[in-house]
Amino acid sequence: MNEELKNSLEVLDRELKKQGLSRRDALKLAGLSSAAFLMNPSEADAATTVNASEAKGKIVIVGGGLAGMSTAARLTNSLSNPDITVIEPNSVSVSYQPGQTLVASGIWEKEDIVYNTEDFLPKGVKLINDKVVEFDPDNNKVVTKGGETISYDFLVIAAGLALNYGAIKGLEGVGYSSEANSEVSNKIGKNGTHSIYYADGAVNTWKGMQELISEAKSGKKLKALFTHPNTSIKCGGAPKKIMYLTNARLKEAGVRDNVEMTFYPNGGAMFGVKEYHDAIVKQFEARDMKWEYRNNLVEIDVDAKKATFENSWEEKGPWDADLEEYSVVKKSKMIERDYDFIHITPPMKAPDEIGNSAVGSEKGWVPVNKETLQHVKYANxxxxxDIAAVPMGKTGGSARKQYKVVVDNIIAAMEGKELTSKYAGYTVCPLITDIGKVMLAEFNWSKKPTPSFPLDPTQERYVWWLLKVYLLKPMTMYGMLSGKA
Incomplete structure (x- = not known):
């Protein structure tokens, strides 16, 4: 096994032993049967043995991040004669994005989350270091920025999403999770204005957090704001995670009382699942963290440290005689707020070359059957x-379930069979609530908790901190990206 994986597991075993748990017991408790490879290689092989399909076809995967490369690995494991091409322009596309909150709070370093894409390229898979800019699904072709036309029998779109910072007046550019962007970093990462959604942004957030603590130690009364935009976002819990971790660091430094912390979500709830919403509200109240719903950041002056939010609400309107009910009138107003520290969660969208193409949709995301993950118009x-138009599916935990469905159904389609593999909407959010505490929120399209272990899922637990900090990264980097977990 990779030396890094070995070292991570040794630390995990040591920490679990303090809690009176073996690794096997912890995995069973968490319902992580697909992580058998973390026990020993022979069990991994036994757990992932498949009868290789003799089906043939040229498969092109757009996007070589976690979802795309995991799909390539599992297809390689599942086909006798695979013909797979991955098109990806970023040399660190497989970097471990869930670790960015840990980098931003000083728990990990940037080096702990950055990996070279080529190091995870499955044997026999062709990698084209370029970006697809044109889609021609009627003729089964894509065109790269470099002008190369590539044909396919089956196409997998796993290109992730774009961080649309420029949608906020006063900011510039579009960024991506694993790479810094000169336009974005021109305004973000300094002067109290931060964002964890790209790797260098996470590094700068930790610097900004330390500056906030230093100012608070001088006795100043400060304001820290945390935003959540009016678009779908990856990892919906991340805007709250960084707030919890900032709270923990301020408390650790003995200056929490000098900083007023307020969360400004565009929506009207803390979480889409009521049970988790209720738990988070109680956690916020216990930590004296404030919140104001229905506030969307629309403008910022990073030099003056002023943020403008559109605050929206509904009022009862005129009586509708036909419907025999009062109409609803939507209203809003702009509110300018000063800040000393702000964490910006940017609006997010599909990359324009995909969202505006024939394979995109009105909202930009790639429209698929939410169970089979097959395009609604193009069967191949x-x-x-993150780019797929499925409810609540923009997390690494979702991708871990989705890529197996995609592989099963591509092979079924290649063999002329019915697509029987179904994605049930499983999503998991390890919501960091403190240094040493995590609430493991698992749910699906029912919008009800779906815990895979016999514990109250609304409770913060140290064992889930161990899962988040020690287990999930090796499970992702050496499990998913090998097509096994």
Whole structure:
């Protein structure tokens, strides 16, 4: 096994032993049967043995991040004669994005989350270091920025999403999770204005957090704001995670009382699942963290440290005689707020070259059947990960379930069989609530908790901190990206 994986597991075993748990017991408790490879290689092989399909076809995968490369690995394991091409322009596309909150709070370093894409390229898979800019699904072709036309029998779109910072007046550019962007970093990462959604942004957030603590130690009364935009976002819990971790660091430094912390979500709830919403509200109240619903950041002056939010609400309107009910009138107003520290969660969208193409949709995301992940119009196209138009599916935990469905259904389609593999909407959010505490929120399209272990899922637990900090990264980097977990 990779030396890094070995070292991580040794630390995990040591920490679990303090809690009176073996690794096997912890995995069973968490319902992580697909992580058998973390026990020993022979069990991994036994757990992932499949009868290789003799089906043939040229498969092109757009996007070589976690979702795309995991799909390539599992297809390689599942086909006798695979013909797979991955098109990806970023040399660190597989970097471990869930670790960015840990980098931003000083728990990990940037080096702990950055990996070279080529190091995870499955044997026999062709990698084209370029970006697809044109889609021609009627003729089964894509065109790269470099001008190369590539044909396919089956296409997988796993290109992730774009961080649309420029949608906020006063900011510039579009960024991506694993790479800094000169336009974005021109305004973000300094002077109290931060964002964890790209790797260098996470590094700068930790610097900004330390500056906030230093100012608070001088006795100043400060304001820290945390935003959540009016678009779908990856990892819906991340805007709250960084707030919890900032709270923990301020408390650790003995200056929490000097900083007023307020969360400004665009929506009207803390979480889409009521049980988790209720738990988070109680956690916020216990930590004296404030919140104001229905506030969307629309403008910022990073030099003056002023943020403008559109605050919206509904009022009862005129009586509708036909419907025999009062109409609803939507209203809003702009509110300018000063800040000393702000964490910006940017609006997010599909990359324009995909969202505006024939394979995109009115909202930009790739429209697929939410269970089979097959394109609603083109039978030989599948999509997964952040860019797929499925409810609540923009997390690494979702991709871990989705890529197996995509592989099963591509092979079924290649063999002329019915697509029987179904994605049930499983999503998991390890919501960091403190240094040493995590609430493991698991749910699906029912919008009800779906815990895979016999514990109250609304409770913060140290064992889930161990899962988050020690287990999930090796499970992702050496499990998913090998097509086994």
């Amino acid at each position: 196209i599948f999509s997964l990960g």
